[in-house]
Amino acid sequence: MINLTKEKLLSFLIYLASTALGAISFLYPFFTPGLEQNVPLSQVRAGQAPLVYSLLVALCLLVILFEVQSQAVDAKLIALLGMLVAINAALRFIEVAIPGPSGFSPIFFLIILTGYVFGGRFGFLMGTLTLFASALITGGIGPWLPSQMFTVGWVGMSAPLCVPIVRLVRGEGKFSEILVLMVFGALWGLLYGAIINLWSWPYIAGPSAHFYQPGEGWLEAVKHYSIFYMVTSFVWDLGRSFGNVLLILVAGSATLRALRRFKQRFGFSYQPLEGQTV
Amino acid sequence: MHTYSWLVWTAAALICISVTRNPLYLILFLFVLQIVYLMIAEQGDEAQLFVNPIKFTLFVVFTTAIFNVFTNHFGDTVLFTIPGKIPLLSGVVTLEAFVYGMTNGLILSGMLTTFSILNLALPMRALVHLIPRAFYPIAIITSIAITFAPETRRQLNQVREAQAVRGFRARSVKDWMPLAMPLLIGGLERSIQVAETMTARGFASANDVHIPNIYRLSILGGLLMLIGGWIVSVTSSFQYLTFGLLTLGSVGVMIAFWWIGKQTPRSSYKKERWHISDFFIILFSLLALLPFVWDIPGISRETLYYVPYPRLSVPPFEPITGTLTLGLLAPAIIFLITKTYAKERST
Numbered sequence: 117m118i119n120l121t122k123e124k125l126l127s128f129l130i131y132l133a134s135t136a137l138g139a140i141s142f143l144y145p146f147f148t149p150g151l152e153q154n155v156p157l158s159q160v161r162a163g164q165a166p167l168v169y170s171l172l173v174a175l176c177l178l179v180i181l182f183e184v185q186s187q188a189v190d191a192k193l194i195a196l197l198g199m200l201v202a203i204n205a206a207l208r209f210i211e212v213a214i215p216g217p218s219g220f221s222p223i224f225f226l227i228i229l230t231g232y233v234f235g236g237r238f239g240f241l242m243g244t245l246t247l248f249a250s251a252l253i254t255g256g257i258g259p260w261l262p263s264q265m266f267t268v269g270w271v272g273m274s275a276p277l278c279v280p281i282v283r284l285v286r287g288e289g290k291f292s293e294i295l296v297l298m299v300f301g302a303l304w305g306l307l308y309g310a311i312i313n314l315w316s317w318p319y320i321a322g323p324s325a326h327f328y329q330p331g332e333g334w335l336e337a338v339k340h341y342s343i344f345y346m347v348t349s350f351v352w353d354l355g356r357s358f359g360n361v362l363l364i365l366v367a368g369s370a371t372l373r374a375l376r377r378f379k380q381r382f383g384f385s386y387q388p389l390e391g392q393t394v
Numbered sequence: 395m396h397t398y399s400w401l402v403w404t405a406a407a408l409i410c411i412s413v414t415r416n417p418l419y420l421i422l423f424l425f426v427l428q429i430v431y432l433m434i435a436e437q438g439d440e441a442q443l444f445v446n447p448i449k450f451t452l453f454v455v456f457t458t459a460i461f462n463v464f465t466n467h468f469g470d471t472v473l474f475t476i477p478g479k480i481p482l483l484s485g486v487v488t489l490e491a492f493v494y495g496m497t498n499g500l501i502l503s504g505m506l507t508t509f510s511i512l513n514l515a516l517p518m519r520a521l522v523h524l525i526p527r528a529f530y531p532i533a534i535i536t537s538i539a540i541t542f543a544p545e546t547r548r549q550l551n552q553v554r555e556a557q558a559v560r561g562f563r564a565r566s567v568k569d570w571m572p573l574a575m576p577l578l579i580g581g582l583e584r585s586i587q588v589a590e591t592m593t594a595r596g597f598a599s600a601n602d603v604h605i606p607n608i609y610r611l612s613i614l615g616g617l618l619m620l621i622g623g624w625i626v627s628v629t630s631s632f633q634y635l636t637f638g639l640l641t642l643g644s645v646g647v648m649i650a651f652w653w654i655g656k657q658t659p660r661s662s663y664k665k666e667r668w669h670i671s672d673f674f675i676i677l678f679s680l681l682a683l684l685p686f687v688w689d690i691p692g693i694s695r696e697t698l699y700y701v702p703y704p705r706l707s708v709p710p711f712e713p714i715t716g717t718l719t720l721g722l723l724a725p726a727i728i729f730l731i732t733k734t735y736a737k738e739r740s741t
Binding site for chain 1: 585593
């Protein structure tokens with residue numbers, strides 16, 4: 117019992133530390149005053165900071181994946197996750213072949229709903245592995261992949277946050293449940309773009325009010341990034357946000373029913389009879 | 395060529411591209427990468443890539459240059475002026491901003507081309523095989539997903555054809571429901587079959603595999619050191635302490651994964667073999683990397699850093715660095731030699 121509590125505590129601390137480090141790695145462009153103030157602009161851009169933080173994101177992703185994968189320990193869950201990832205990867209394949217309007221992507225829909233129904237750890241795996249499998253299929257492996265996997269993983273991991281809200285409004289099985297998920301999908305549609313752009317922002321640099329300027333205070337950096345985001349990505353991300361809302365509105369209810377039905381069907385385990393071994 | 399030699403080559407190319415902002419070196423890199431790409435594309439499945447790196451390079455370099463020109467109003471060489479008070483756009487358009495934007499595009503294109511080559515050079519199974527042993531459930535899920543993804547696409551076509559025979563035509567988003575739901579439910583049904591097959595074939599549950607807390611403590615310790623390294627880097631200028639903490643933290647986490655991975659046996663149907671060509675690829679990749687990460691007497695590292703602002707000047711160029719960069723051509727040269735040798739043998 118004590119061991120179990122210790123393991124849970126350890127697991128919680130690892131989650132906490134890796135999520136904090138992941139967030140730091142994404143947000144580092146806002147916190148680079150100390151070291152780089154006196155370095156010429158060219159050398160900072162050419163410096164190792166973006167590379168180092170990309171590696172840190174990859175490392176955090178590995179740690180969280182390691183902790184989360186303990187969820188998928190039996191054949192049923194592995195097969196279920198594999199098939200759901202296959203469906204989502206196929207959707208992404210179609211999206212890459214026939215790009216949708218603006219930043220619209222069909223993959224978020226299933227990640228949000230599986231995270232909501234099966235839990236945060238399952239949602240995290242669903243998000244990260246969808247991107248990984250589809251990158252393998254479409255030849256999309258690149259330095260951006262860990263950041264994308266991490267962010268999409270967060271989408272799935274945070275989906276269960278809708279559960280208490282749905283309970284609060286007593287909306288299970290009602291339209292208000294879909295409404296909560298729609299708002300969640302809309303928020304992540306914008307947030308995903310805002311987080312992902314942080315990866316490329318230090319690379320797309322220049323001496324202007326909306327570019328990365330190492331050495332400036334974090335408030336200034338946030339201001340510059342906000343302008344950069346509004347100019348370059350906001351409209352694009354609105355497309356993704358709108359797409360998420362539309363898909364959840366149209367297919368959310370039916371998909372939730374199907375996922376819940378299969379969750380029940382998968383909710384059994386093989387137990388050896390007394391006195392027998394397997 | 396061995397997977398690991400490709401990884402060393404990729405890492406070397408990526409580090410070189412990330413370290414420099416000199417457009418002359420970047421153009422040289424892209425030239426080298428395009429040659430390797432064209433060579434590898436001959437043997438790889440080019441259709442696997444959705445973006446042709448050559449077209450992508452032209453598009454990205456042009457787009458980032460134009461973007462920078464119209465949003466960055468710095469530099470002495472004014473081409474023309476956008477009048478009025480249009481936010482971000484109004485102001486002088488300079489040649490320096492064009493060159494700076496182009497440099498950004500060259501870096502992004504270089505990274506994408508490097509990974510395109512890796513994607514072409516390595517088969518999918520080699521990439522899945524790279525997943526560390528500690529992550530074997532992830533590897534299994536990925537294997538299932540990449541095995542069934544083409545099947546899912548086929549199933550979608552079947553459902554679409556079946557619905558079309560019934561006179562169904564998708565006109566709005568709502569009309570996609572009769573296509574999407576059978577696909578989802580079909581996939582979920584198939585997952586039950588896959589799970590039963592796995593159990594029947596003796597897929598062992600990982601419930602019994604206990605990971606000692608010492609390994610997880612090592613992971614936690616590593617993470618805390620990494621966070622400490624970040625805090626030191628932000629709050630002080632102790633660069634060596636930052637470097638030490640980041641290195642120790644990363645090593646702590648990696649060692650824990652290695653230990654855990656050792657508990658999971660892995661069998662290989664066909665083991666990869668090292669060839670003499672792999673040795674040359676690794677050697678020349680490291681040689682190309684050397685002037686970009688190390689201060690070598692007689693080779694100026696200053697040439698790596700170049701800013702076109704405030705007035706455009708000719709970027710400096712170090713011939714030795716340029717020559718060593720050509721070491722990244724090793725895979726293309728080895729491919730050419732192998733091809734010529736194979737042709738001679740066949741005749």
